[in-house]
Amino acid sequence: METIPENETQTAAPPVERLAYSVQEAADMLGVHYFSVYRLIQRGKLKTCRALRGKLLVPRAELLKLLETE
């Protein structure tokens, strides 16, 4: 009878992909300064949504779209 190797049972779950990122996180992902991300938002090149307290969030889909376009 086959048994599941111990190390497989202890493997951590794959990281869950976030739906949206803060401006700082988006800047890190794009590799630019966050002022550049605010510029992209102001020009309408990156669409955002807002968290409960008004903090800007960049949807993951928007980041991917921008990276694919560019």
Add this chain to the structure above:
Amino acid sequence: MNYYERPTALQEQAYAEARQHFAEHLNQFKANCDAIHNIESNLSAIANDAFRAALQSSGRVIQTDDGTQWQHAVDLTKITSVCRRRTSAGLEFAVVECLPFKSGEIKDVLNSGHDASEVLQTFARDQRQVLNLWKNDVTAQVREHLDEKYPHQDMSIVVESFDIKLARDISRRESVAQNQSHGVRI
């Protein structure tokens, strides 16, 4: 802090802690306000430099992502520069941004026109809008941070003081620039 309402000891402590937590944001914000202020203060000189550069044919060629070719004239920031090109309608100036994404560089025309001074004024005005967007986002981040760190405590006076500080950084420089831009001609 707000001058009209005396903050409690806890609010004072939260303010000091948040200043430390957001120190990098605040420093970066001020540095960018200063950079835009410098552009606004030297607007006519930069426009003159761009115009002089246009009279010469030197300057590296930059092809923007829309396929247009420009010649570099003057650097504005690390990633933005004034460029020019000759068209059938005469000289055209543009502020071009070269964004070094991890996936590759993008080159975008932020704004363009036939008057270098107007192009720079539009750029500076747009950058102030970006600063306002940044200010509102930092204020929201401060609110979020304080709500998490000091639950069920009224920290609105602390959030407000951050908002006022950032707004002053923008408006002080804006008013100086407005005073200095009177009579600018090229």
